[in-house]
Amino acid sequence: MIIHIDMDAFFASIEQVINPRLKGRPLIVGSRAHKMRTVVCAASYEAKALGIYSGMPSKDAFSICPNLEFVVADQAKYIWTSEKIFELLKGWGFALNYASVDEFQMDILEHPEPLKLVAQIQEQIYANFNITASVGIAKNWLLAKLASKINKPNGVTLINEANFKDILSATPLTKACGMAGKTGQILLAQGLKTCWDLYLNLPGFFAENPGKFEDIPEKSKSIGHSYTLPRAQTNPRFISAWIRVLSEMVGERLRQKNLVAKTIQLWLNIPEKGDFLAQKTFAIAANDSYEIYLRTLKIMTGMAQKRPKIRALGVTASHLSPQEYLPLLIEEKRREALVKAIDKINCRFGDNSIFPAQVILTRK
Amino acid sequence: MNQSSFNPQSRWDRFEPDKGGFNPDALDERIDVLAHFKHSRIFPKSFTWKDKEYTIETITYNWQERLGQALVNYFSVVSSGQIYQISFNNSTFRWQIDKIIQ
Numbered sequence: 001m002i003i004h005i006d007m008d009a010f011f012a013s014i015e016q017v018i019n020p021r022l023k024g025r026p027l028i029v030g031s032r033a034h035k036m037r038t039v040v041c042a043a044s045y046e047a048k049a050l051g052i053y054s055g056m057p058s059k060d061a062f063s064i065c066p067n068l069e070f071v072v073a074d075q076a077k078y079i080w081t082s083e084k085i086f087e088l089l090k091g092w093g094f095a096l097n098y099a100s101v102d103e104f105q106m107d108i109l110e111h112p113e114p115l116k117l118v119a120q121i122q123e124q125i126y127a128n129f130n131i132t133a134s135v136g137i138a139k140n141w142l143l144a145k146l147a148s149k150i151n152k153p154n155g156v157t158l159i160n161e162a163n164f165k166d167i168l169s170a171t172p173l174t175k176a177c178g179m180a181g182k183t184g185q186i187l188l189a190q191g192l193k194t195c196w197d198l199y200l201n202l203p204g205f206f207a208e209n210p211g212k213f214e215d216i217p218e219k220s221k222s223i224g225h226s227y228t229l230p231r232a233q234t235n236p237r238f239i240s241a242w243i244r245v246l247s248e249m250v251g252e253r254l255r256q257k258n259l260v261a262k263t264i265q266l267w268l269n270i271p272e273k274g275d276f277l278a279q280k281t282f283a284i285a286a287n288d289s290y291e292i293y294l295r296t297l298k299i300m301t302g303m304a305q306k307r308p309k310i311r312a313l314g315v316t317a318s319h320l321s322p323q324e325y326l327p328l329l330i331e332e333k334r335r336e337a338l339v340k341a342i343d344k345i346n347c348r349f350g351d352n353s354i355f356p357a358q359v360i361l362t363r364k
Numbered sequence: 365m366n367q368s369s370f371n372p373q374s375r376w377d378r379f380e381p382d383k384g385g386f387n388p389d390a391l392d393e394r395i396d397v398l399a400h401f402k403h404s405r406i407f408p409k410s411f412t413w414k415d416k417e418y419t420i421e422t423i424t425y426n427w428q429e430r431l432g433q434a435l436v437n438y439f440s441v442v443s444s445g446q447i448y449q450i451s452f453n454n455s456t457f458r459w460q461i462d463k464i465i466q
Contacts, residue, residue, distance in 0.1 A: 014425070017424060017425050018424050018425045018440040018447070018465065019424070019440070019447055019465050019466075020424065021447075076427060076428075076429035076438070077425070077427040077438065079429075080427035080428050080429065081427065130425075346432070347432060347433075348432050348433055349431075349432040349433075349434075350430075350431035350432035350434065351431075351432075353432065
């Protein structure tokens with residue numbers, strides 16, 4: 001049996017604990033300081049009740065509620081809290097898995113009293129962090145995740161053989177994992193309205209699935225980073241600087257995992273034209289951030305539009321393999337030593353202690 | 365135990381500037397702090413900022429962040445109804461006021 005623990009309005013709840021004045025008030029946590037030019041990262045339940053949701057442009061949220069409270073996201077505290085909750089949950093001794101920064105899955109096997117166990121978990125989370133979690137219990141992780149969304153906040157839902165049909169019939173299709181986007185829309189258009197409709201048409205979707213608790217270490221298929229600019233930009237130097245930033249982040253993560261990538265993908269969001277997505281596979285795999293940057297620029301030159309107005313951009317490395325190639329040429333050896341030295345400095349003094357001068361352009 | 369499916373350390377704010385970016389209200393000013401260090405935990409009791417002493421009535425939350433090899437302990441504290449964020453860097457032994465929480 002799997003339990004899925006979903007923290008209620010995680011970021012917003014932490015901010016309400018930090019600042020008790022915000023308790024009971026509609027609050028959004030934004031990813032960037034300019035409150036009218038950011039995206040809602042998290043909304044308190046008071047804000048959700050007004051129709052404000054994560055991913056909504058903050059401008060729209062303020063048009064719904066002009067007196068909305070606003071806090072800039074500070075990831076350090078959310079990550080710390082998430083890790084401490086993970087540590088707390090480990091104490092129960094069951095196989096445990098991170099589903100996301102605010103969701104955890106636990107395989108409680110054939111626990112005789114799952115509801116009692118869940119009550120203890122919710123109590124301990126609240127006692128330690130002053131925030132609440134909703135929990136779903138079911139035979140597999142997909143149903144457990146679905147169950148955790150049914151009775152929010154601070155609720156518990158158990159899906160078993162007896163209530164399986166009732167719960168799925170009462171749950172809109174879009175609440176199922178993976179059905180919030182295009183797939184869900186396609187199925188809705190085909191007349192599937194509830195999760196029960198989905199089960200009748202695709203019984204395998206809710207079939208037995210133990211979740212992600214296998215001992216096989218997961219292999220990364222790709223590593224990518226993306227960023228939404230505060231406003232659309234045409235300045236090629238500025239765009240290049242952001243591509244450099246993202247290439248640095250991708251390269252660093254590849255090196256941490258001792259991987260190299262053959263394929264580089266560039267994604268650009270151009271509000272007037274839509275998305276530009278292109279990738280190129282190179283003969284020699286790389287994990288040097290500068291090389292990734294140069295390869296990304298090469299892909300960008302294939303664009304028909306020369307000075308596009310770009311709102312968001314992303315760099316992804318795929319076709320990954322372990323780093324086995326040893327540099328032979330003196331230039332390659334020098335370059336590798338430089339990259340290692342930069343990684344060492346950033347590891348000792350903190351991320352971003354040393355960075356390419358070009359990145360300065362992104363900080364103005 | 366498995367943490368491989370999600371890495372909570374993947375951060376989106378690492379390249380943002382402090383001022384004008386994620387932390388526009390940053391003060392980052394050195395302060396003197398009277399604190400208890402007990403059972404590997406830190407309990408700030410009062411701090412002096414710009415020659416004025418602030419008695420800490422409540423610690424509403426505390427958290428940590430690793431910056432390279434340094435561990436920074438953050439505290440949101442209440443003094444006379446105002447909330448402040450202060451922090452202690454265990455590498456430099458520096459206490460600072462990070463910001464006033466509105």
